[in-house]
Every structure is written in C-alpha cells, then in structure tokens.
Amino acid sequence: MLVLVHGGLWDDGMDGERFWGRTGVAAGLRGEGLAVTAPDRAMRAGSWDAEAEHLAAALPDRPVVLVAGSNGCSAAVRLALARPGRVRGLLLCWPATAGDAPVDGRLPAEAVPLLAGGVLRGVRDEELTGLRMPVGVLPSVPENPVHRRWTADALLALVPGAVELPGCPEPPHPLFRPGPLVAAVAGFAAGLRRP
Template identity: 85%
Template sequence: MLVLVHGGLWDDGMDAERFWGRTGVVAGVRGAGLTVWAPDRAMRAGSWAAEAEHLAAGLPDGPVVLVGGSNGCSAAVRLALAVPERVRGLVLAWPATAGDARVDGRLPAELAPLLAGGVLRGVADEELTGLRMPVAVLPAVPENPVHQRRTADGLLAHVPGAVELPGCPEPPHPLFRPAGLVAALAAFAAGC
C-alpha cells in the first residue's frame, strides 16, 4: 500500500485531494494496480511530530510505502522515524528546502518552529542517517526556490543507500503530469 502525504505548509485549500487527487496521482496509482491512501495532514499542527502522530493514528494495517510530497516529506520522515516497523519504504518527492532566508522570510513568523532542521525541515541530519528502510528521493525538475536541487542532493548524501528517482515538476504545478511519477512509485514499491 502507498500512503501519500501531501505538501503545503498551513496553506488554505491545500489538502490531499488538491495535491494528489485532482492532479491524477491517486487515479494513476490505482490504475497501476496499487492500493493507495491519501490522508489530509494536520495542517495547523505546531510541530512535525504532531503531524506524524496524526498520520500514525490512521495508518492502515500492515507495512506501507510512504510518499511525502514537498513539505509532506518532513511529516513522512517524522512518521518513518516514529514507527519504522510500519514503513517498508519511503519516497521523498520534491523535498522543501530548509534554511533559505529568501523563502523562509516570506512565511508568517508563527511557522518558524516548523522551518528549523538540517537538510530537511523538522529533521536533524543525524536522524536522516538512522533511516533503515529503502529510501528514494525525487527532485523537482525544474528546481525552484521552494524545492531546490541542493535539498535532494543533501538527502541523497545523508540517507544510507538512498536512490534518486527521475524528477519532475511538483503537483499542483501546471506542468505536472502524473504518468512518470506513478511509474516511478510503482517500480520503487515493487522493490521494497
């Protein structure tokens, strides 16, 4: 089973349906013969750990492959660290860049606690080295200020054995097309 953790950071109107549903990802994954669950994140949570707790409460039975998109990568990693026995694989798609003053400076001050971290918001780099499940990183192509290539490279360098999947624009970007992403996710899940 794939569990899709959507992006957004306290964005009004950003939910699983907008990020994964309307963009064709959920339908594509189902069309590829996979079971999928795309929950809504606790969008106004005060910490990534609180988001992980919210997601863990609804996790389906059995091991899952987590797919985090954009800021959802932080929630997915926190979940994988909290319940590693429930996660058989982890995909970090279009990981949001941490520590860029230009990007962070445009966000409300109340989000500051969520912006801290190492390579990835909400996660210390030492924690990334502790991930023991198969991990794949999918960069944003083309990169943009929120999803910089350096973030994908940093994750590939810190997570033992992490592999890179072919990049693409992130949903709901107008250039996003689900077919390549769905094929990459299906192939990765089959290998976990």
C-alpha cells in the same frame, strides 16, 4: 499499500485531494494496481511530531510505503523515525529546501517553529543517517526556489542506500503531469516487493 503525504506548509486549501487527487496521481497509481490512501495532514499542528502522530492514526494496520511531497517529506520522515516498523519504504518527492531566508520569510509567524532542522525542516541530519528502510528521492525538475536540487543531493548523501528516481515538476505546478511520477512510484513500490 501506499500512503500519500501531501505537501504544503500552513497553506489554506492544501489537502490530499488537491495535491494527489485532482492532479491524477492517486487514480494513476490505482490504475497500476496499487492500493492508495491520501490522508490529510494536520497542517497547523505546530510541530512535525504532532503531524506524524496525526498521520500515524490514519495508517492501516500493516506496514506501508510512504510517498511524501514537498513539506510533507518532513512529516513522513518524522513518522518513519517514530514508527519504523510501520514503514517499509519511504519515497521523498520534491523535498522542500530548508534555510532559505527569502522563502522562509514568506511564511506566517506561526510556522516559524517548523522551519528548524537540517537538510529537511523538522529533522536533524543525524536522524536521516539513521533511517533503515529503503528510501527513494525524487527531485523537482526543473528546480525552483522552494525545491532546490541541492536538497535532493544532500538527502541522497545522508540517507544510507538512498536512490534517486527520475525527477519531474511537483503538483499542483502547471507543468506537472502525473504519468512520469506514477511510473516512478510504481517502480519504487515494485522494487520493495522483490526478495
């Protein structure tokens, strides 16, 4: 089972349907024979731990593969750290770049507590080194101010055994096409099924 964790940070109108549904990702993955759910994040929960708890309530009663996009990577990692037995794989797609003052300055004051962390918002770097499930990192190609290449590189260096998957633009970017992402996610999930 794939649990798709959408991106966005304090965005009105961003939800699982807009990020994964309307872009064709969920349907493409189902077309590959994969079971998929795309719950909505608690976008104004006030903390990444609260978001993780919200997502945990939506998990099926078996281990899942979390596929997270952009700022959803922070919520997914917090969930994987809090409930490692429930997460058998973690795919971090277009991880949002933390610590960029011009980008962070565009967010409302209510979002400021969510900006703290290391390479990922809401996660200390030493916590990333403690992840023990298989982890994939899919960079934004081309990179942009919110999704810088160095963020993906830093994750690949910090997370033990993390692998890089072929990058693509992130949804709902106008250049995004679901095919390359669907192939990458399906390949990652298939690798987890092998003994």
